[in-house]
Each structure stands twice: as structure tokens, then as C-alpha cells.
Amino acid sequence: xxxxxxxxxxxxxxxxxxxxxxxxxxxxxxxxxxxxxxxxxxxxxxxxxxxxxxxxxxxxxxxxxxxxxxxxxxxxxxxxxxxxxxxxxxxxxxxxxxxxxxxxxxxxxxxxxxxxxxxxxxxxxxxxxxxxxxxxxxxxxxxxxxxxxxxxxxxxxxxxxxxxxxxxxxxxxxxxxxxxxxxxxxxxxxxxxxxxxxxxxxxxxxxxxxxxxxxxxxxxxxxxxxxxxxxxxxxxxxxxxxxxxxxxxxxxxxxxxxxxxxxxxxxxxxxxxxxxxxxxxxxxxxxxxxxxxxxxxxxxx
Amino acid sequence: xxxxxxxxxxxxxxxxxxxxxxxxxxxxxxxxxxxxxxxxxxxxxxxxxxxxxxxxxxxxxxxxxxxxxxxxxxxxxxxxxxxxxxxxxxxxxxxxxxxxxxxxxxxxxxxxxxxxxxxxxxxxxxxxxxxxxxxxxxxxxxxxxxxxxxxxxxxxxxxxxxxxxxxxxxxxxxxxxxxxxxxxxxxxxxxxxxxxxxxxxxxxxxxxxxxxxxxxxxxxxxxxxxxxxxxxxxxxxxxxxxxxxxxxxxxxxxxxxxxxxxxxxxxxxxxxxxxxxxxxxxxxxxxxxxxxxxxxxxxxx
DNA sequence: TTTGCTGTTTTGTCCTAGACAAACTAGGGA
DNA sequence: TCCCTAGTTTGTCTAGGACAAAACAGCAAA
Numbered sequence: 001x002x003x004x005x006x007x008x009x010x011x012x013x014x015x016x017x018x019x020x021x022x023x024x025x026x027x028x029x030x031x032x033x034x035x036x037x038x039x040x041x042x043x044x045x046x047x048x049x050x051x052x053x054x055x056x057x058x059x060x061x062x063x064x065x066x067x068x069x070x071x072x073x074x075x076x077x078x079x080x081x082x083x084x085x086x087x088x089x090x091x092x093x094x095x096x097x098x099x100x101x102x103x104x105x106x107x108x109x110x111x112x113x114x115x116x117x118x119x120x121x122x123x124x125x126x127x128x129x130x131x132x133x134x135x136x137x138x139x140x141x142x143x144x145x146x147x148x149x150x151x152x153x154x155x156x157x158x159x160x161x162x163x164x165x166x167x168x169x170x171x172x173x174x175x176x177x178x179x180x181x182x183x184x185x186x187x188x189x190x191x192x193x194x195x196x197x198x199x200x201x202x203x204x205x206x207x208x209x210x211x212x213x214x215x216x217x218x219x220x221x222x223x224x225x226x227x228x229x230x231x232x233x234x235x236x237x238x239x240x241x242x243x244x245x246x247x248x249x250x251x252x253x254x255x256x257x258x259x260x261x262x263x264x265x266x267x268x269x270x271x272x273x274x275x276x277x278x279x280x281x282x283x284x285x286x287x288x289x290x291x292x293x294x295x296x297x298x299x300x301x
Numbered sequence: 302x303x304x305x306x307x308x309x310x311x312x313x314x315x316x317x318x319x320x321x322x323x324x325x326x327x328x329x330x331x332x333x334x335x336x337x338x339x340x341x342x343x344x345x346x347x348x349x350x351x352x353x354x355x356x357x358x359x360x361x362x363x364x365x366x367x368x369x370x371x372x373x374x375x376x377x378x379x380x381x382x383x384x385x386x387x388x389x390x391x392x393x394x395x396x397x398x399x400x401x402x403x404x405x406x407x408x409x410x411x412x413x414x415x416x417x418x419x420x421x422x423x424x425x426x427x428x429x430x431x432x433x434x435x436x437x438x439x440x441x442x443x444x445x446x447x448x449x450x451x452x453x454x455x456x457x458x459x460x461x462x463x464x465x466x467x468x469x470x471x472x473x474x475x476x477x478x479x480x481x482x483x484x485x486x487x488x489x490x491x492x493x494x495x496x497x498x499x500x501x502x503x504x505x506x507x508x509x510x511x512x513x514x515x516x517x518x519x520x521x522x523x524x525x526x527x528x529x530x531x532x533x534x535x536x537x538x539x540x541x542x543x544x545x546x547x548x549x550x551x552x553x554x555x556x557x558x559x560x561x562x563x564x565x566x567x568x569x570x571x572x573x574x575x576x577x578x579x580x581x582x583x584x585x586x587x588x589x590x591x592x593x594x595x596x597x598x599x600x601x602x
Numbered sequence: 603t604t605t606g607c608t609g610t611t612t613t614g615t616c617c618t619a620g621a622c623a624a625a626c627t628a629g630g631g632a
Numbered sequence: 633t634c635c636c637t638a639g640t641t642t643g644t645c646t647a648g649g650a651c652a653a654a655a656c657a658g659c660a661a662a
Contacts, residue, residue, distance in 0.1 A: 225454035
């Protein structure tokens with residue numbers, strides 16, 4: 001009776017590490033070192049998969065694979081919760097009550113969480129709700145996940161519930177029909193959409209006409225959609241999970257396809273480090289997004 | 302001045318054809334035959350990308366690549382709209398007004414579509430809305446897309462707007478807190494969630510406690526979530542886009558991780574052809590889902 | 603005519619091993 | 633302290649070979 005084994009495709013699915021990378025690591029570092037089936041194909045035991053997941057998580061925090069793979073399991077475990085020491089736990093004013101929300105998620109109390117969020121929305125109003133509750137909360141959940149305090153499925157539950165709240169709130173906003181007209185989406189391989197929903201909400205609140213296309217639009221389709229909808233702006237969001245190397249290429253290609261009259265705005269944690277230039281604008285924060293919108297209106301008046 | 306070129310990673314992203322497949326086709330069939338950059342790496346011109354997209358679309362309809370690649374562009378174009386001839390355009394009763402909804406999407410009239418859908422929801426009630434409007438409409442949009450009558454971005458817009466409507470409607474349903482407790486999600490590489498939302502709505506209407514985890518949960522996380530939430534049932538959805546070959550392996554693995562006390566239910570177009578057995582149940586339709594729920598309650602009473 | 607079995611073709615995925623460029627690190631000079 | 637350059641790390645690409653699962657075609661029997 002063998003314990004669970006996974007073929008290379010399953011490991012790719014579960015860890016997000018490409019087959020090429022898995023084979024390369026094996027060649028270079030000797031880890032992971034899977035067993036082989038009768039046909040010579042790799043079979044990863046569950047233990048190696050767990051370690052790979054941990055390594056991936058630490059890599060997303062900025063560590064480099066060479067060091068991580070050389071480290072022992074204990075060293076890795078110690079590496080994880082370095083956040084609380086190096087970074088302050090977030091401004092006190094906005095943290096007000098966020099811990100309580102986090103606790104609700106941690107207890108898997110979905111109805112309680114939704115209710116608490118609804119109350120905050122009613123109390124704060126949409127804009128402050130997004131800026132003072134949703135944004136910092138998302139940040140904290142991300143950090144908690146990086147530190148291993150949150151399970152993946154807890155983060156998923158949080159994301160799903162929060163997406164619902166935001167969409168619902170957006171639906172109740174008066175339908176914007178002033179300019180500019182903004183197409184919102186993400187490129188293929190980028191499935192995180194929370195940030196995009198936040199800006200959509202803020203833009204909609206300002207009366208802009210938002211056209212949400214969901215996630216993972218092929219570049220050519222983004223361009224076609226923008227033209228068909230006569231959009232003024234295409235807004236994309238990149239999370240930290242999106243492979244850095246690909247971003248500039250993606251932007252370059254999209255910019256080349258898109259009519260020059262249509263602006264390209266980029267936001268999200270993954271876009272940090274890029275600078276506004278060469279035909280696209282980087283939104284560094286939600287405030288920046290609102291500022292950019294105001295500025296766009298001023299200029300195009 | 303060269304027209305747009307794409308490297309192999311970009312083509313993979315945009316077409317959904319893996320790098321291995323792209324290289325294999327080139328070797329076997331001589332198409333696609335990309336140019337090379339100074340470093341010997343493949344550069345696909347836009348024309349080949351278009352043809353690949355068309356071929357992929359036809360493959361998803363059941364055609365085989367060997368034939369498609371051998372065919373000329375004209376032959377391919379003729380192949381596409383074969384649906385209307387071979388399949389009836391859907392029962393007349395339920396098609397009532399669906400054309401109108403399709404037309405609204407085709408005109409990119411998002412507000413109009415949302416309003417029309419809201420009206421239907423109010424008129425039909427949730428259950429009939431899902432079964433008589435959303436389900437057949439999704440079907441028709443899928444067919445329209447396969448026939449090339451809908452652009453990809455139009456399908457995305459439809460999906461996004463409909464997701465919002467469903468989520469909003471679900472949120473207004475009285476929170477179910479009767480058994481069974483059902484975790485709803487999709488596996489990695491499966492991002493289509495509309496079908497899952499429909500059953501979630503129906504289950505919630507029956508008072509079941511639904512825990513939506515969004516899409517693309519790693520298998521191990523699905524299992525952890527199910528245990529943590531003390532779920533009775535895990536419900537997964539597979540679209541036709543999900544690679545057939547992988548399904549049985551995925552189910553087998555998940556079934557192995559999941560406590561035997563937790564049932565595994567599978568639905569969606571992609572699960573057709575699989576049969577209820579070996580520890581999982583296949584839901585062949587929305588009616589079947591409701592029936593299964595009733596049956597579960599009867600047995601576990 | 604239809605059903606069921608069997609052999610053949612098609613097709614995708616996996617394998618090894620080598621090469622190179624982009625990203626990152628570290629060292630030295632202004 | 634800051635910037636530039638050289639070195640190291642890391643991911644992705646390349647090529648061609650192998651094999652198994654799925655799809656198809658042909659034939660025999662009901």
C-alpha cells in the first residue's frame with residue numbers, strides 16, 4: 001500500500017511550478033527527487049509536494065529557490081513568520097475591527113463575516129468601506145497567508161465572500177454613464193480580481209461607465225473589446241503571483257495592438273516597480289486611481 | 302517594421318495549446334511553422350495565431366487536429382457553423398425571449414441586459430429563472446461562441462454579468478442552515494464557475510448550507526476545507542474546456558484524500574460520459590442535482 | 603442492421619540534456 | 633552613499649525520442 005503519489009502534471013497544478021522548473025530543480029539541486037513508475041515517469045510523494053508548496057510560498061515572499069532548497073525543513077519553518085517582526089501590523093486607525101473580521105474567517109464563520117462586512121459597509125459608506133476595510137483586510141489576509149497563519153482554503157473563502165460583497169455593492173450603485181468608459185479585466189494567467197473590483201467600485205461611484213470583462217482575457221480580445229465598446233481606458237490588474245518577467249512583454253504587446261487613443265492603466269501589487277511610461281500609466285494605490293480619473297477628466301475636457 | 306509576433310509562451314496563453322503540443326504539431330504536421338528570432342526561438346506571426354485559435358475552437362467541438370490542420374482556411378470556415386443544421390435551436394417554450402437577451406449582449410448593452418435579466422428573475426422566481434433562463438442561455442451562448450457568432454470578449458461579458466446576477470440573487474436568498482453542508486469549488490485549470498453558481502443557488506433555495514470556495518482549489522486544499530467545514534458533500538464542476546484525460550485522475554486522487562464519510566458530487570458538461578461509481582456521483586442536469594439532494598436527505602435521515 | 607470485439611492510427615504528454623538571456627548579487631570606484 | 637560592472641543564479645527555450653490512452657476502422661456475430 002503506497003501512500004499518495006502525484007505525477008508531474010498534478011504537481012504543476014497544485015504548486016504552480018511549471019514542469020520545466022520541476023525537472024530543472026531536480027537536475028540542479030537534487031530536489032525534488034521523485035520516484036519513478038514502471039514507465040520511468042516521475043511520481044512525487046506527498047511529503048515532497050508539501051515541501052514544494054512551502055518553498056513556493058517563501059519564493060513569492062522574495063526568497064530565492066537556491067537558498068530555500070538547500071535549507072532544512074526546520075530552517076524553512078523559521079523563515080516563514082518574519083513579517084510581524086519586519087513590518088508593523090498596519091496603522092492602528094484602520095486596523096480597527098479588522099482583527100475581528102480575520103477571526104471570523106479563521107473560524108470559518110461565513111454568515112458572521114458577511115454580516116459584519118455588511119454592517120461596516122452601511123456604517124462607512126462605499127468609498128471608505130473599500131479604502132479602509134476591504135483594501136487593508138485583503139492586505140492582511142495576504143500577509144497571514146504568506147506567514148502560514150491562513151490556509152489556502154481560508155484565503156479562498158475570504159476572497160470569494162469579499163468578491164460577492166463588492167459585486168453586490170457595485171450593483172446597487174447608480175449606474176455610471178458619464179465618461180470615461182473603462183474596460184476592466186486581467187490578462188491570461190492572472191486570476192486575481194479583488195483589486196480590480198475595488199477600483200471598479202470607486203470608478204463607478206465617480207460615475208464612470210465600467211465594463212467588467214472578468215479575468216484572463218487573451219490580449220487580442222482585450223483589444224477587440226476595447227474597440228467594440230469604444231472604451232477610453234483599459235484597466236488591468238496584476239497580483240504578486242503573476243510572473244514578473246512576463247509583465248513588460250504583455251504590456252508592450254497590448255500597447256501595440258490597442259489604438260493609441262485608448263489609455264492603458266495598470267494596477268495591483270504586481271505592477272509595483274514598473275513606472276508610468278511608454279504608453280501606459282501605473283496606478284500605485286486606490287487614491288492614485290481616483291486621482292488619475294480626475295486628471296483624465298480634466299485633460300479631456 | 303514587422304507586424305506583431307508572439308513567442309511560444311504568449312501563444313500558449315492565448316490559445317490554450319500547450320508548448321509541447323505546439324512544437325509537436327510543427328514537427329508532425331508542419332503547422333504552425335513560426336519564424337525564428339536571432340536566438341533560434343519561435344516567433345509566431347498573428348495570422349498563424351488566428352488560425353490556431355480557430356482550430357482550437359473546432360477541436361473543442363469534437364473535430365480532430367489532424368484533419369483540421371490539413372484543411373484549407375476556406376474549408377475550416379465552412380466547418381464552423383454546422384450547429385444550426387445538426388442540432389435544433391432549443392425547445393421553443395424556453396427559448397421565449399432568449400434571443401432578445403442574446404441580442405442585448407451582441408449589442409454590448411450591459412445595462413439593458415442586466416435589467417432584462419432582473420425582470421425575468423422577478424417574474425419567474427429564482428428556481429425557474431435558473432432552469433429556464435440562465436441554463437439555456439448559457440448553453441446558447443456556448444453554441445454561439447463555438448459557431449463563431451460570438452466573440453470571446455462577448456462571451457466573457459455575458460459570463461461576468463450573469464455571475465453577478467446569480468451571486469446577487471443568491472445573497473438575497475434566506476441563508477440556508479439545514480443539512481447537508483456542501484462545499485462548492487472547481488479544481489485547478491478549471492475556471493468556469495457559472496454552472497456551480499446555478500447549483501449553489503438551487504441548493505441554497507432548498508435550505509442547504511453552501512460554502513462557495515471560488516475556483517481552482519488545489520486538491521489537497523479541497524480536502525482540508527471539507528474537513529475543516531465538516532462538510533457532507535463536495536461538489537465540483539467541470540466544463541468542456543477541461544482536459545478530458547485529467548478528469549478521472551483528479552477524481553481518483555481527490556477521492557483518496559477525502560474522508561469516506563464525505564460524498565463527492567460532479568457536474569457540468571465536462572463530466573458527461575463519466576458514470577456514477579467508485580465513490581463519486583455524477584449530476585447530469587440541474588434536475589438531477591435537486592433529485593440527488595432530496596435523495597441524500599432521505600437516506601441520511 | 604446493429605452490436606461488440608480487435609487491431610491500427612492518431613494524439614498528447616512525458617523524457618533527457620544542452621543553451622542562453624534576464625534577473626539578481628556582490629564588488630569596486632567615484 | 634550611490635552607481636556601474638562583472639559574476640552567479642534561475643527560468644525558459646530547443647531538439648528529438650518514446651510510449652500510452654483515445655479515437656477510429658474493420659470485421660464477426662447476433
